[in-house]
Each structure stands twice: as structure tokens, then as C-alpha cells.
Amino acid sequence: GNSVTQMEGPVTLSEEAFLTINCTYTATGYPSLFWYVQYPGEGLQLLLKATKADDKGSNKGFEATYRKETTSFHLEKGSVQVSDSAVYFCALSDSAGNMLTFGGGTRLMVKP
Amino acid sequence: SAVISQKPSRDICQRGTSLTIQCQVDSQVTMMFWYRQQPGQSLTLIATANQGSEATYESGFVIDKFPISRPNLTFSTLTVSNMSPEDSSIYLCSVGMGLQPQHFGDGTRLSIL
Numbered sequence: 001g002n003s004v005t006q007m008e009g010p011v012t013l014s015e016e017a018f019l020t021i022n023c024t025y026t027a028t029g030y031p032s033l034f035w036y037v038q039y040p041g042e043g044l045q046l047l048l049k050a051t052k053a054d055d056k057g058s059n060k061g062f063e064a065t066y067r068k069e070t071t072s073f074h075l076e077k078g079s080v081q082v083s084d085s086a087v088y089f090c091a092l093s094d095s096a097g098n099m100l101t102f103g104g105g106t107r108l109m110v111k112p
Numbered sequence: 113s114a115v116i117s118q119k120p121s122r123d124i125c126q127r128g129t130s131l132t133i134q135c136q137v138d139s140q141v142t143m144m145f146w147y148r149q150q151p152g153q154s155l156t157l158i159a160t161a162n163q164g165s166e167a168t169y170e171s172g173f174v175i176d177k178f179p180i181s182r183p184n185l186t187f188s189t190l191t192v193s194n195m196s197p198e199d200s201s202i203y204l205c206s207v208g209m210g211l212q213p214q215h216f217g218d219g220t221r222l223s224i225l
Binding site for chain 2: 102
């Protein structure tokens with residue numbers, strides 16, 4: 001079956017530091033890949049997505065590239081802010097777009 | 113994207129009681145899903161809510177414990193029955209349309225005493 005593995009947190013960074021959160025996946029077929037973010041006390045928000053190999057998703061300074069050869073979808077941001085403190089979830093959907101499989105989540109804490 | 117309203121946003125319940133959570137969408141959607149997020153954990157799919165038929169439950173979840181209704185394309189309910197402290201979680205509704213990404217409500221934060 002499908003699975004998603006994320007680096008464990010928490011990740012603690014200083015403001016303006018570079019961020020990488022690793023995500024690898026196992027899936028059959030051609031899944032779509034997503035990053036969702038959960039701010040404290042809120043639900044999940046879609047951060048970015050990629051639907052095929054070599055696609056790059058980007059939003060709010062965050063980027064992730066769909067790498068089929070390494071089955072990865074690492075999240076990066078060049079300069080984090082305190083307001084980026086949240087839990088980040090990597091996820092994939094099956095080829096039909098129905099089932100979402102989530103990674104374990106990575107908590108990011110950014111200090112001023 | 114669809115606007116999803118979940119009610120209640122939070123509740124504190126006594127063990128042995130049941131609570132029904134509502135999910136309302138501002139447009140017709142093909143798929144509606146219910147997830148559970150236990151404290152400090154990731155999301156686990158409980159079931160897919162099917163319009164006009166019984167929900168499709170994932171392994172480890174049963175209809176007697178989590179009955180689900182979906183009377184139309186914009187509304188669904190999840191009931192958490194005979195609650196115990198282990199049911200303390202965030203319950204989230206999400207919606208999907210074909211290959212579009214799923215969008216989530218703000219969740220219901222449930223604590224059982």
C-alpha cells in the first residue's frame with residue numbers, strides 16, 4: 001500500500017534560516033503529492049501540490065519538487081519567519097485522487 | 113476552493129455519551145471524508161461518506177462506533193458513539209472533487225472526561 005515518511009521533529013530554527021523538511025513516499029501508479037500546514041488550533045490548509053514527476057509546487061516562499069527517481073517531495077524555504085511555526089504534513093493521493101495518505105507530520109518552531 | 117464549516121468547533125463530553133459533528137460545504141462536492149487526529153499524531157482516515165448510501169470505513173473503524181450520514185452533496189455528519197477518553201481527538205471533515213486537492217474544515221476538538 002501507499003505510505004509517506006517525513007523527518008521527525010521538532011525542527012527548531014532561527015528567523016531567516018533555511019528550511020528543509022524531508023519527505024519520501026511509496027506508492028503504486030502515479031500519485032499526486034501535497035504539503036499541508038496546520039497552524040496552532042486550526043485545521044489543515046493546503047500549502048502546495050505537484051501532480052507529476054519534475055513538477056515544482058510553490059506557495060508563500062515554500063517549494064517542493066516531485067522527484068520520481070528518488071520518490072521524494074522535500075519541502076524547502078529560503079528564509080523562515082516566526083509566523084511559519086506550525087506542523088507540516090506531506091501527503092499523497094492515489095491515481096484516482098480519492099485516498100489521501102499522510103506522513104507523520106513535522107513540527108517547525110521558528111525563534112526570533 | 114470550497115468553504116467548509118464544521119460544528120461544533122470543540123466540546124467536552126462525559127464518557128458513555130455520543131456526539132454528532134456536522135460538516136457543511138458551500139458547494140456540491142463529489143467526495144467527503146472524515147479523519148481523526150489523535151493528540152500529537154498525524155491524520156487517519158475514518159471513512160468516506162457516500163451520498164445516498166452507507167459510508168466506506170477504513171480498517172479499524174466500524175459503523176456502530178462512528179455512524180456517518182450524507183443526505184446530499186453538501187452535508188455530512190459523523191457521530192462518535194459511547195465515548196471513552198481514548199476518543200479524545202480532533203475530528204476533521206474534508207472534501208474532494210476528482211483530482212483536485214482535498215480541502216479541510218477547521219476540525220472539532222473533542223475531549224472526553
